[in-house]
Each structure stands twice: as structure tokens, then as C-alpha cells.
Amino acid sequence: MLNFIYYPVSFILWCWHKVFGFVLGDDNAIAWILAIMFLTFTVRGIMFKPFVNQVRSMKKMQEFAPELKRVQKKYANDKQRQAAEMQKLQKEHGVNPLGSCLPMVLQIPVFIGLNWVLRSFTNKPLDQKTENYFFDHAGVESYVNAKLFGVNIGDAIHHASVLGGTGGGWNWNVAPVAVPLMILASVLTHLTARHSAARQAATATEAQPQAALMQKLTMYIFPLGVLVFGAFFPIGLLVYWLSNNGWTLMQQRLVYTRIDKEEAAKKAEAKEKRDALAPKPGAKPKPGAKPVQPKNETKTESTDEENESSANGQQSNGKRSPKAGSPHRFAQQGQRPQGSGGQRKKSAQGGKNSGQKGSGQKRR
Template identity: 85%
Template structure:
């Protein structure tokens, strides 16, 4: 049913066992342990880009978390409208809330595939004949796995075998496996918690409050998953515990490297933006450089002319005198008329002051 998962996992494991078996021996348990570890590293290497996208998505969610809080507060009584507005805001910022869960979801098929492939080594055929193959492994590969021992314990054994899951004839508790399995269970549980804690430390309280799904997933990965490894690890074969341990070791190391790289990129962007602002801003008391053009006003020319035309003060005789520096200072003054005779220019107006004085003088005579 899930052969599309089992065959790729089996092939990767087969390739790495051939590499380490050539150096250490095919029946060597260390060769099988290394093959399982490098199977884990191969799968995590394939999922490296989705992991980086996950980190960047979490970073974006932290940036607009205050806006999500405003939406939650605004539509506190309308959950349907609240969900719609939050989804709209997430689309505008290009953030997928499920993107942070993608690497973890992709690990589930690998875990299921490896679990079944390792258990299938020990499951005999229904007719009772010897097992001749296990997906990409032939009969020699199957016998090599079954004969490999780590500290005197077969790497395919678990503390408890469940007959319904694997069809084991020797189902039940195998306490001779506990000295090897329990330390691996404890280490895997601790690393699971540390990995989740390191990831949670990158998320602000505002981001987790604004995204309930992220808050729930954070609690699951920090407490429920480590507890599950510690409890249900008794049902895992030694090889699967090695996978879980190496997977969390890789995740913790990868998180530190990726987070450090992203922090450096953000610090470099901030420094570059600050340099640009400092270069554009004028320094206090600095003189303009030779040939540097002054900053031109953004006002239209019509506004400048109207402002210049209004820059006048009334004179004492009713005329308007312009200020120095105004464009009206250079305007052409109105000229006196040049036409007409000198008598016309000297002739007083009727009813003027001179005529009145002359008339009064004649009467006195």
C-alpha cells in the first residue's frame, strides 16, 4: 500500500550500507548504524530548502503579529469574520501558517517508511520459509541486518515487540534490550525538547498570541513529543531510536546555522540602509561641495510667481513699493506721455487751485 514510501527509503539505506559495509564489513553493527544516520542526513538535506522557508515564514509572522492582534481584537465577537481577515492579512504578507509545519510533516513519511523497513527485516514469510528479500535488500542483506549486534543486542530488537504490528513470534517484553534502548530513548527525548525550545526562543510572545496554531504546535513539540519518545520508545527498534536521535541532532545543528545566517543577513541589511540614510542626510555645518546644485523647490512656477507678486508693502502716497530681491523691482515703470505741446502739459485743470487764486485777485482790483 505504501510501497512508494518504502522503496525510496529502502534504496537510500541500501546505498549507505554498501558504502560503510565496504569499509567496516557488511555484518558490522556500526556500518548499519552509520547507514541509518546518513539516511537521516540525506532526507534532511533534501528538506533543507523547505526548512529555510519555514524560518523566513516565521520571521514574517513576527513582523506583522501586531496587525493580527488588532484584527483579533476588532472582530473578537465574530470568529468567522476574524478568520477571514486573518487569512486575508496572511495572504497580503505572503505567509502560509501551515508552512512552518511543512518540514515536520515531510518527516512523517520518512519515519513511517524506515520503521516498516527495519521491522520487515525480522518478519518471516507467512509460509514459514526463510526471508529472501526486503525491498532493495536481498537475502544476504537481510541476514546481515539480523546478525548485527550493538553491545550484544540485535539492532532490530525493541524492549517490547507488538505481534499485531510486526507479526513477531517472540512478541512481548525483552528486557535484555533495555540497557541499550533506554539511554537512546532518554537522549532522543532530551534532544527533541532542546530542538523545540531553541525554535520557540526565536518566536516572540506577540507572534504566538496572534497565531493560535503556532502556539499549539509550539507546546506539542516542546512537551508532548519528547514525552512520547520517552514513553513509546520502548516499542521502537534500536535502529529506529538511532534514526530519531540523529534526526534531532541534525535539526538542532541546522537551526543554529540557519538562524545565525539569517541574523547576519538582517544585520547587514540594516547597516546598509543606515549608510544610505547617512549619505543622503546633510551633515551639520557642512558647506555644499563645488558644483553641487541646490535642492530645487517642488512648488510649481505659478505658485512661486504668485508668492513673489504678493510680496509688496503699501507706500505712504498710496503706491505699492516692492521689497528688495522681488521680481517686481526689475519691472518696467510706467512712462509719462510724450505726445502733446508744452502748453497742454502746463495748462491747469479747470477748477484747479491756480484758477481759484486768479479769480480772487481780479475781484480785489
């Protein structure tokens, strides 16, 4: 039923076994382990671009996480409207919340296919097994005879029938080889998840409940699952899990470093553009260029200029400017000193008496 998965996985494994079997020998367990590891690297190399897209999607989610949080607060009582607004915001930013799960989802068929192919080598007696997908009888015999520290790489601590095994109880002789691989695979799974979670801002995980849930699963549940259920995995499948997480950790470091350099280059380029447009210290303004002034200062200066121009205009026309405080806009005169007023009064009276005297003399 799943031959469309089994045949490609078997073909890639067959190709790499031919390469390393030519150098180390077909029955060598190291050749089979290297073939399984490079099968993993081949699949992960094919999925490199989706992984980069996943990292960029996570970066975008961090950028607009505050907006998502505002939407959640705004429509806290209307979950339907909240979901619609969040989907709209994600569409505007070009972010797919399921994009971060895509590389992991793509690895599930490979895991299932490799598990089935490895178990198919030994699910029947060797004299009844003529082929295993791309492997012929000689290939099956080579796999069965390959031993690592006296343990066949197709053996498991327990061949659970649920996972495709043939049953048969516990094989504790496999534990000295399987348990160290289980522990190492569990630790690498946790380190990979922790390294990925360290890149995500707290606001992004709060705004995206799916991302927060997936983060907890990958950091704690998956490593624990490898440690517990690894007892039911063949040695070859544990090698796949170990090499897969080792590749992921290395790939994360390389991709994150590259993206950080790209962002630093963009920031430096934007700063250079701002510095190029800004005037240099001590540089004179260009002819005709108007200095940029704040609105309040410009308004105040223009008012002062209008007052000065009006005052100059009135002085040039020979008119006195009205003094402030006069409601009729007449010039207010100051109080005259009493001494001068008394002199003027006396002079006025003296003039009157002199005039009267003069007129009386004429009549005579």
C-alpha cells in the same frame, strides 16, 4: 500498499550500507547505525529548502503579528469574519500558516517507511526470508547478525504488533541499550523545540493559536512521547530519531545565524543609504536649494515679511501707516501738553486784538 515509501527508504539505506559495509564489514553493527544516520541526513538534506522557507515564514509572521492581533480584537464577536480577515492578511504578506508544519509532515512518511523496513528484516525466520525490498538474502542475514553490545539493532524492549512488530512480550535485555537512546532522543527533541520557540516572539504565538499549540506539542508532548513509546521502537529507529533531532538542532543554529546576518546586512545597507542622502555636518547648501522649514515657522515668517513689505511700501509713498487700534484707520494723535496749548491760545488771542486795533486805526 505503501511500497512507494518503502522502496525509496530501503534504497537509500541499501546505498549507505554498501558504503560503510565496504569499510567496516557488512555484519558490523556500526556500519548499519551509520547507514541509518546517513539515511536521515540524506532525507533532511532534501528537505533543507522547505526548512529555510519555514524559518522565513515564521519571521514574517512575527513582523505582522500585531496586525493579526488587532484583527482578532476588532472581530472578536464575529469568528467567521475574523478568520476571513486573517486569511486575507496572511495572503497579503505571503505567509502560509501550515508552512511551519511542512518539514515535520514530510518526515512522517520516512519514519513510517524506516520502521516498516527495519521490522521486515526479522518478521520472518531467516531461512524463510529471501529479500527485503532492495536487500537480498545476504543483506537480511547481515542485518540479523549485526549486534550492538550483544543486542540486535532490530530488537526493541517490546515488539508491539500495533507498530508492526511480531509481539512476543517484553525483552528487558534490550533495555540497557534502548533506554539511554530513549532518554537522549527525548532531551534532544525538547532542546530542538525550545531553540525554535526562543526565535518566535510572544506576539506571534498569541496572534497564531496554531503556532502556539504546535509549540507546546513539540516542547513537551513529543519528548514525553519519545520517552514513553521509545520502548516499542527498534534500536535502529531510536538511532534514526536521535540523529534526526541532532541534525535539526545543528541546522537551526546555522540557518538562524545566516538569517540574522542577512537582516543585519540589510539594516546596515539602509543606514548607509540614509547617511548618504543626509547633508554632511558643516556642508553648505547647494545653490537654489531651499531649506526645509516647519509649516508654522514658514507661515509666521511669511506673515512678518508681508507686514514689513507693506510698511516699507507705505513709507515709500509718503503715507503714514495706520496705527493699530484705530477703527477708521486714522492716525491717532497723542495728547498735547497744557503749556503749549496755553501759549497757542494766547498767541491766537493776541493776534486777534492786534488785528482789531489795526483796523480801527485805518478807519480813522
